[in-house]
Amino acid sequence: MLSFVRKNNVLSAQPLPAYHLPSPPLPVKTSFQFNPDLQKALYGRHLLLNELPFPKDLIDEHEAHGFVRIEQAIADRPLTCKRCSNHSSYLFYSYHCAKCGQICYYCRQCLKLGIVKSCSTLVEWTGPPPAIWHPVNKSFCEWKGKLSEAQAKAASALLESVKKQENFLVWAVCGSGKTELLFPAIDYMLTNNKTLAIASPRTDVVLELAPRMRQAFPDVPISVLYGGSQERNHPVPFVISTTHQLLRYKDYFDLIIIDEVDAFPFNHDPMLPFAASKALKSFAPLVYLTATPSRQLKEKFLSKSLNGMKIPVRFHGYPLPVPEMKWIGNWRKQIKKGRLNPIFLNWLNKSIGMKHPVFIFVPSVEILKMLEPLIKQAVTVNVGGVHANDPDRHQKVMDFREGRLRILVTTTILERGVTISYADAAVFGADDDIFDEQALVQISGRVGRDIKHPTGSVVFFHYGVTLEMTRAVKHILNMNREGHK
Ligand SMILES: [Zn+2]
Ligand SMILES: [Zn+2]
Structure with a gap:
């Protein structure tokens, strides 16, 4: 430190005695205004x-x-x-x-x-946070329906766990109405000025959820994100997104609900759990929603290291349709030769006769491309086929939903998320490796979801019963037994 001394009218620098050091200068106040x-x-x-x-x-x-x-x-x-x-x-x-x-x-x-x-x-x-929005002091939920007894019980357990910021598993059969039971927890987050996301590994699930959430929370800004979506609203309190898109967030959400958590690829891809934890603020909870939890999640729940609730009944109270198994011989060889199995065709015609929309699940795109034209030749109603890379996929699902297509031949991409009243479902080639217990349970869950038509036909057409097929049927029978209690 130097001081200046006047000597012969010239300023010269002299060292200051150590005890005389002034305190360090205050940091310069910049007038920087962030954008x-x-x-x-x-x-x-x-x-x-x-x-x-x-x-x-x-x-x-x-x-x-x-x-x-x-x-x-x-x-x-x-x-x-x-x-x-x-x-x-x-x-x-x-x-x-x-x-x-x-x-x-x-x-x-x-x-x-x-x-x-x-x-x-x-x-x-890394600067200060903006105001995301200004919630008013009232509920945002405009849904006027009523929760079933089982839904209401799960909804309040979930709400309590969200308040305590604890992870939670909702293990609910397909068609139990797990979307509605989220409403109280979502409303709690929104009225408390917190941010949340519902994320699913599947785009179809995101597309099915978004309109229902917008209807239930019409005054809340919601962003819907998936590969190819045009929405860029940010920051908003409520995001519905594919799990991939969460990678563009960091420390943003106070709660993430993962719908269909067991759906491929979340189950097999370590990146997606990472995406969820990165997007969450520290100590913020995750809620898992599924009809068919992975073995790992099931064990955590059964050993009580993960809180949760099981809902073994559908919202309308009717049991899940139990799949039938029908042997059709070497189906692969038959369709290669351009033949459609008569047992399968009989079942199909019966559903068509009852005016039911029909899902036909196939193991691969290759099988789809062989089977779809054969079905088109054999029936008089409109038939469509969809797979993951089909550019018209969303349109075709819409056509099926609105009755312009009566039969939809599909790979496992539609095994979950899509709800169609009165539908029947077939798994063509149920003995293929791709159809594990979880996939088969999900497919069976497509049927009988409407209270006006709580039953329906599910058939596994096969060339030899597999362990996974037996497990799927057992899974459904167990849930029905528990739900009956
Ligand atoms: Zn470079
Ligand atoms: Zn990367």
């Missing part, structure tokens, strides 16, 4: 620089003042994707990058959400 549009766009999110409609200078300036964190999207040694936490080297590819002129790695695990490479940057907001 509120950037704050709103970025708060609670984890985005690539090129996903933000703001100039780089503006973001750099905010970083310099501590309002934004910028990091390289892919760390080297060891290679790690900062968006999805992938660190398996076989899930990275290297290539000569035209943008930076270097060899860049990109992450294949989260590629669906757009490419993340070594020269990409991820941005997050």
Whole structure:
């Protein structure tokens, strides 16, 4: 520290005695005003620089003042994707990058959400939070229906657990009305100015849920996110999304409800549980919703390390339809030769005669492409076929829902989420490996969901009964027995 002394009219620097040191200067008060549009766009999110409609200078300036964190999207040694936490080297590819002129790695695990490479940057907001919205002091739920006794019991257990910020499992048979029993918990979150998401591994489930939630909560801003959706509303208190899309959030939600938690790919893909935990604030709870919990989840529930409630009855109180098994011989060979099995065709004609819409589940796209034309030739009603990569998939499901298609041949993509009154269901080739217990229970759950028509026919057409088929039937019989008590 120096002081200035006047000597012969010239200022010269002299060291100050140590005991005379003044206190350190106060930090300079800058007049930096953060950009509120950037704050709103970025708060609670984890985005690539090129996903933000703001100039780089503006973001750099905010970083310099501590309002934004910028990091390289892919760390080297060891290679790690900062968006999805992938660190398996076989899930990275290297290539000569035209943008930076270097060899860049990109992450294949989260590629669906757009490419993340070594020269990409991820941005997050570290400044103060914006006001997300201004809830009024009243319930937002406009749903006028009434919960069944079983639903009401589960709904209040769920609400208590959400208040205590504890994880919870709702283990409810297909058609038990698990969406409605969420309403009290959702309403509690919204009236308490908290943020929540309902996420599902399946786009179809998101598309089925969104209109029902919008109807029940008409005054709440809701964002619906899935691959290809155009919604960019942010920040909103309520998000309905595929689990993939949660990777674009960080520390945003006070509650995440995972619907159809056992649905492939959540069950098999470690990235999706990661996405959920990243999007949640710390200590915020997760709620799992399923008709067919994985073995792991079941064990946690049975050993009481996870709270939850089982609902073994459908909301209308009727039992689940029990699948029949019908042997049709070597179905694969038959359809290759262009023949449709008469046992299968008889069943189909009977359903058509009763004017029931019919789901026909097949093991693969290959089988679908052989079976669909054979059915078209054999029947007089309109037939459609859908699979995951079908560009007209959503339209065809709509056509089936509204009666323009009477038969829908589908891969397992529609095993859950889609509710059609009066429907019957067949599994064509139920002995194929793809149909495990969970899938078969879900498919059987498509039938008899309407109180006006609580029954219906479910048939597993096969060339040899498998263990999974037997387990599925046992599962349904057990639930019916418990529900009857
Ligand atoms: Zn990644
Ligand atoms: Zn590059």
